Amino acid sequence: IGGSKVLIHGVCHALSLLIGFESDIHYPHSLIYSIIDKYYYEEEKHLFQFAWDCWKILYKVNKIKCVENELIKSFIGNEMVIETRQKYWNKYRFYSTMDHFNDLLRYDYIQLIARRQGTQKILNPNNNFIFMNNNKYLYAYNLSKKREFKKVYHFMQNMLDRNAWTTGTEVEIYSSSLGGIWICGEIIKISPNRNSIVVSYDGSNIGSKYMLKTVNINDIDLVRSTQQFIYQRNKWKIGSKIEIYSNGDNIWCPAVIEAIIPKDNKNDIRDTYRVKYKKKSDGLYYTKRLDQWSWQCRDTQHITNKKLKKYKFATKCQVWNEEENMWEIYDIIDIIPKHQYVIVSRKQNCEKFIDFRSGGIRLIKK
DSSP: OGGGGHHHHHHHHHHHHHHOTTSSSOOOHHHHHHHHHHHTOOHHHHHHHHHHHHHHTHHHHOEEEEETTEEEEEEEHHHHHHHHHHHHHHHHOOSOHHHHHHHHHHTTSEEEEEEOTTOOOOBOTTSOBOOOOSSSEEEEEOHHHHHHHHHHHHHHHHTGGGGGOOTTOEEEEEETTTTSEEEEEEEEEEOTTSSEEEEEEEEGGGTEEEEEEEEETTOTTTEEEOHHHHHHHHTOOTTOEEEEEETTTTEEEEEEEEEEEEEEETTEEEEEEEEEEEOTTTOOEEEEEEETTOTTEEEOOOOOOHHHHHHHTOSEEEEEETTTTEEEEEEEEEEETTTTEEEEEEETTEEEEEETTSSSEEEOOO
């Protein structure tokens, strides 16, 4: 997709400028571009980013035009091209602006809604519309895409991804002790009022297996979502298999999204899910409606260790009590896969984190 290449081609162009055109160093443009095209691009993400950036400057070029007796917000082709080049040249370093706009047409981000009398619809060899860089063609964003962009705007303004963080969520944590870098960690505890979180991350560089840091959940300078977390959540659709939290059983249950229901008003554009899940306690199926960014739903956990996976599908286990020198029965609440912890509880709001490799925990033999 031509439009998907704008971000990385912009970086390559900037790199060539750093080397300098007068330099004796031969800069292999074609080779670098071909390698990136083959191995790097995530086409949907890049095209969405370009469409999103164009949508943000629509207010500068939007016009109210009467099309078939209906007033429609729209824009003229050449005005959008000029405005986009002026606004985003430093970001994208356009090498072929028309390719990007042709992709917006091809993938239904925008549509041709009117043209002047005497003009024709221009198609390429693949029978797709060609974006016309003149004042004779009128375009508009598709309503479904506009809603997606409004969702993104609302998401960014309210940092909704943080609402979805739960125990076991992978995040990026800023570590000054490791040299002032962002490093991947895992949330192992969230305060009852959801104001603070405890993140565990690799500290092997300074002689510690794991390091712990407690931070405010809304501190954007110290903790943030991974791109993969947000991307995966946005990929959920009808039929997606996820997990939801059962308040009655106090555990996570497998679930399937049955319906996606928009919940829109003037200042709030978001989706809700109707999910069907099976309780461990009685084996019956129930339905529940949840917000897309609710902490009570998450991706299905991927546990590679076969022994640890057995704890995932059990409800109770035994934990060794050193003081009493005996095994005690606990409820299994959750698993933290990366650290291979099992979260157990005997009383409500009284949880323990136990490394299942420690020998202090075992399944109850049937």
